[in-house]
Amino acid sequence: MALLDHVLKRQHIDTICIDGIRTPAAFGSIEQEVAAIRGSVALSAMTHVCMTAVEGRDALTFVDRICPRFLHMNPNRMKQTVFIDEEGRYVADAYVCRSGDSYLLLCRGVSGDAFVQWLSALIAESEDVSLRSLNETYSLIALNGPFSWELMADIYDPEIIGLPYLSFYRPSEEVLVFRAGETGEYGYLVAAPHSEAAARWEQMLAEGERYDLVCAGHRAVEYCMLENNFFNIHKEGAFEATPAELQIQWRVSYRKSFLFADRLKAMRAKPPKARITAVHSAQPLYESQHLFCDGEEGPIGTVVNAHRFLSGPGHIGLAMIDPPYAVSGCDFYHTNDGSCEGAVSTVSPPFVNNRSLYVDPQVHSFCDRDGIVFPPLCTVPMEARKEA
Amino acid sequence: MKEEIRKAIERREAVVNRLKSTFIDNLHLTLEPNEIDPDAALFGTGLELDSIDAVDIAIAIQTAFGVKLRSIASKASLRTLNTIADLILEAQRHHGSA
Numbered sequence: 059m060a061l062l063d064h065v066l067k068r069q070h071i072d073t074i075c076i077d078g079i080r081t082p083a084a085f086g087s088i089e090q091e092v093a094a095i096r097g098s099v100a101l102s103a104m105t106h107v108c109m110t111a112v113e114g115r116d117a118l119t120f121v122d123r124i125c126p127r128f129l130h131m132n133p134n135r136m137k138q139t140v141f142i143d144e145e146g147r148y149v150a151d152a153y154v155c156r157s158g159d160s161y162l163l164l165c166r167g168v169s170g171d172a173f174v175q176w177l178s179a180l181i182a183e184s185e186d187v188s189l190r191s192l193n194e195t196y197s198l199i200a201l202n203g204p205f206s207w208e209l210m211a212d213i214y215d216p217e218i219i220g221l222p223y224l225s226f227y228r229p230s231e232e233v234l235v236f237r238a239g240e241t242g243e244y245g246y247l248v249a250a251p252h253s254e255a256a257a258r259w260e261q262m263l264a265e266g267e268r269y270d271l272v273c274a275g276h277r278a279v280e281y282c283m284l285e286n287n288f289f290n291i292h293k294e295g296a297f298e299a300t301p302a303e304l305q306i307q308w309r310v311s312y313r314k315s316f317l318f319a320d321r322l323k324a325m326r327a328k329p330p331k332a333r334i335t336a337v338h339s340a341q342p343l344y345e346s347q348h349l350f351c352d353g354e355e356g357p358i359g360t361v362v363n364a365h366r367f368l369s370g371p372g373h374i375g376l377a378m379i380d381p382p383y384a385v386s387g388c389d390f391y392h393t394n395d396g397s398c399e400g401a402v403s404t405v406s407p408p409f410v411n412n413r414s415l416y417v418d419p420q421v422h423s424f425c426d427r428d429g430i431v432f433p434p435l436c437t438v439p440m441e442a443r444k445e446a
Numbered sequence: 447m448k449e450e451i452r453k454a455i456e457r458r459e460a461v462v463n464r465l466k467s468t469f470i471d472n473l474h475l476t477l478e479p480n481e482i483d484p485d486a487a488l489f490g491t492g493l494e495l496d497s498i499d500a501v502d503i504a505i506a507i508q509t510a511f512g513v514k515l516r517s518i519a520s521k522a523s524l525r526t527l528n529t530i531a532d533l534i535l536e537a538q539r540h541h542g543s544a
Contacts, residue, residue: 138491223490224490224491287485302480302483305483305484305485305486306483306486307481307482307483307486308483308486308491308492308493308494312481334485335485336485351447351451352448353447353448353451354447382447382455383451383455385455385458385459386458386484386485386528386531386532387454387458387528387531387532387535388451388454388455388458390448390450390451390454406485406526406528406529406531406532407485407526407528408525411521411522415521415522416521433522437522437529439532
């Protein structure tokens, strides 16, 4: 039984369709799910992440030829990038994972079938490359939270604590564990065959009880991505914007020769129309809302991702702001929705001091968590907070 | 643009641009300043710096801006160029008002 079927059979929950695939939207309140991600451990079913194996004699050279980022890495390491097409559109937000002489691609923003179709069209006749969508046989489970490492060590191996960020290993023949996440906390992805996924899920639920584990849906994980300024291909990535405008230039290299390098260089040559900037307001922020600055006739920016702030007061968001104004630390902007005008501050993300920065697996434990000295969770400056 | 806004933006941009040069020079990065995004992560992802780089950065910031990083503040501040710029501008404000 596939993981989603098991989860739905176990508990009635809302689902959401992401890139044509259903995934749990929420298990309970978003406040409770986010609190688990920020304070203990959260378990998520990542059914919407597409997993594609690229194999064959030319697998390494093929992925290198289409990837905008240099892929110098040892086996069992992974890198984040964005695949772009010949029009400069973002095809997928991807982890490129090197496994010996093959690659495993974990992608968001595209369905497994559509991604395999896109990749297939790029394979040259002379290349020996085979593509395999793993979503038909594998399920992906995520554990996020400042104590997720402790649960993973209980379930798999204490050595997992030493697994470096952006690397993976095989605890058994059929299971892969990736150290990766988008919440800013310790994060792991576990890929297991559909036949084993339900049992793995149940094991994590049972053993996670002593870590106050909570199941978290897509909305909570996506919200934490916003708090930590992780690129969201479904929100800010849906805009026609260059890597510089989205502040994701580190995911590409302008010096690399790859299939669509000319397109990437053309994107770079265009003067930026806007730059993504984190914003905070005491008043509600919502997508498509315009931002204004006194002295300017028209809007200076548009909110592209927003939510009520769950780790502090007010509301947080990301806005595409005109270049002269797209600067952190400005308290001069405002929304203007007819009768309601709210002050907006630009701030430096992340919006939270992640607990995982202060939890040392060599020293700490969930049962001793009250003795750990943490700074305040919210990073929004007091001046911006006082109105909220 | 109003004078007050222009001055505030210029003050911040000056710090961020100097930080970019400081990073490129001290960490020998093969990047141009406009390739470093001010909100990109410095550690883990983004610039992929490590703990040795963190020590070099702390020393370079102290040399360039006269700002010393305290241990508890450093984890929260050494996340992006903008979070470091916040710390520097805050220190400069305190110094100016002292």
